[in-house]
Amino acid sequence: MFYWCCAEQPPTSAKVEPGSEVQDAKADEDTLLEVEEDDGKVSVTALPVLEQSVEEREEADFLPRKLEPEGASRVGSKEVSFEAREPKELPKSEGTFVEGAPAQQATEEQRQAFKRAIGRRTRLSLDAEHSRWRLSKDEIIMKKQLSYTLKSTLYLAAWKGTEVVMKCVQIQEEVGAREPSKQQVHSASSDPTASRPVQGNEVNEDLLEELLHEIELLSSLRHPDLVLFIGACLDKDAPVMCITEYMPGGDLERYYMARRNEHQTDRWRPPLTRILDWCSAVARALSFLHSRSEPIVHRDLKPLNLLLTKHLEVKVADLGISKMMAAVASDQYNMTGGVGSWLYMAPEVVRHKHYNEKVDIYAFALIMYFLSAGRAPFHQIGKDPELVLKEYVKGNEPRPTASDCHLQLRPVMIQAWNADASERPSAQEMVDILREARARVNKCEKQWRHNWMRRA
CATH class of the missing domain: 3.30.200.20 (Phosphorylase Kinase; domain 1)
Known part of the structure; x- marks a missing residue:
């Protein structure tokens, strides 16, 4: 029978007669024994033990012990053990910050x-x-x-x-x-x-x-x-x-609310160029998530999850309930419980139908409405989000009024909140559309400045 362990240096051998004690092995507790039988003689080879790393020892503390075969030795132990060990039950307090597992009455x-x-x-x-x-x-x-x-x-x-x-x-x-x-x-x-x-x-x-x-x-x-x-x-x-x-600008929901309070109006919106820049940033983030080898669905896009830097640049946050596309098909849509989540929920989700990454595109369309119109979507129905849900239950397809928004954004918004998910554009298509819209606006602004300078 052979017990092997890898070593960087060649092992040293000692010959002893059968039945004699192996003194050399006991001299060093950090040694394993390689035993060979050859023509009635026993050859004992001393091999250095490979110590486990800190990570391996930590991981071993969390995992159940496997039943070791009778007479096997354990690498990393300070002594050679030839006794079989029973599986160890998973400890209830190791590997997490809690002191004890859930109470007995837990399900x-x-x-x-x-x-x-x-x-x-x-x-x-x-x-x-x-x-x-x-x-x-x-x-x-x-x-x-x-x-x-x-x-x-x-x-x-x-x-x-x-x-x-x-x-x-x-x-x-x-x-x-x-x-x-x-x-x-x-x-x-x-x-x-x-x-x-x-x-x-x-x-x-x-x-x-x-x-x-x-x-x-x-x-x-x-x-x-x-x-x-x-x-x-x-x-x-x-x-x-x-x-x-840290995003010192806060989220877009509160940013708009603060501007409305500052101007004492129920509707406020920034310049079109800034809106296009914000929309482009969200579209690029979605394109990145959706185009990965394992596409990721955010599933909770809303103004509260769009944060601002000190330079008022937008970044997407809160991927807590996002899902890999492979797991979406068999998973329920879990909302964060916030009011905003219901307003930006795609109709296929409300009706508990199969959905894919196009739910993010629908939510993005309503975010575009929020940014361009300067008020919450479905405000014409009422302030209670459940009123929108009731419309879906009745079989209706409520949508915000696109005429509230900038002319340049209306076509892409209407396409992106289409009831048929397959008709909605992809995130990358949204990136391209918004880039072209920004270029047209830049051209118009440049022409306007040129004409103004000529008149002056």
């Missing part, structure tokens, strides 16, 4: 979601180490809360002198205790960077899984029109934290 589905989150977190932790985007909680300094929902909380933080946004899964005890009027006030106990143990029943496993999914997706995406992913904190003694670039 089997919840427990399975909890285990899936552990597995994804372990895998992400190893990927983060390899790709060097894993961050330590000690590197992150929390400044203040930016916003929160029932799903997650966003904080303004500092990382190595740079302002960043930190996203954490909402803790249930924090939701019940928080008052809306004190959004900017936080005690030390609510600091997610603190090393306070978080109990398993405090965190919704589905929300944790969604955040881990977003981290996994963002870590593989790089595009100038997507909010930049910086890294993630996956420390065991702290909540999972997703770190992205």
Whole structure:
């Protein structure tokens, strides 16, 4: 019988008689034995042990032990073991920031979601180490809360002198205790960077899984029109934290609201050139997502998820519920619960029909309406988004009034919100159409300036 282990240097051999003790092997505990039988003599070869890396040992802590064959030795152990081991049950507290698994009264589905989150977190932790985007909680300094929902909380933080946004899964005890009027006030106990143990029943496993999914997706995406992913904190003694670039301009929804309040009007819109630039940025981001080898559907496009830089450039954010196209066919459309989501939902989704990446094109068309008209889509129906849903249930096809928008945008909007998804243009076609529209506007502006200078 042979027990092999790779070694960089050639092994040294020693011959001993059968039945004698192997002294050389005991002299070094970090050795494996290669035993050969040859004509009644036993040859014992000392081989150096290959130590496991830190990542391998961490991964091994999360995974069940495999039953080892009788008499087998384990590489990386400090002693040679010849005893078979029984499979070890998956620990309930290792590999995640929670101290305990979901309570006994939790459903089997919840427990399975909890285990899936552990597995994804372990895998992400190893990927983060390899790709060097894993961050330590000690590197992150929390400044203040930016916003929160029932799903997650966003904080303004500092990382190595740079302002960043930190996203954490909402803790249930924090939701019940928080008052809306004190959004900017936080005690030390609510600091997610603190090393306070978080109990398993405090965190919704589905929300944790969604955040881990977003981290996994963002870590593989790089595009100038997507909010930049910086890294993630996956420390065991702290909540999972997703770190992205800080967009000081806020989101487009609040930006428009602030301008309307400033001008004391129910309708406000910027110059057409700026609208075209914003639309082009969104179209480029969608083209990037949809044209990947595994296309990605954003599924939650709306003005709240379009963020502004300090120079008022738009970037697409929040890929938390985005999906690979391969997984879309068998998946329900999960909304974030916000009012805006319903307004920008494609009719095939409302009616629970099969959908593809064209749901993003439909949502984009309504975003174009919002930007150009200076008000929310379907405002003529009413402020309650459920009124729009009721129209779909009745079999109607409600659409915004295209005449509210700039003439240059009307044809592409009408085509993009077509009830038949197959008739909607692709994201790349939208990029081309908007580029041509921008060129025509530039030409008209240049001609206008030329004529004005001649008259002057």
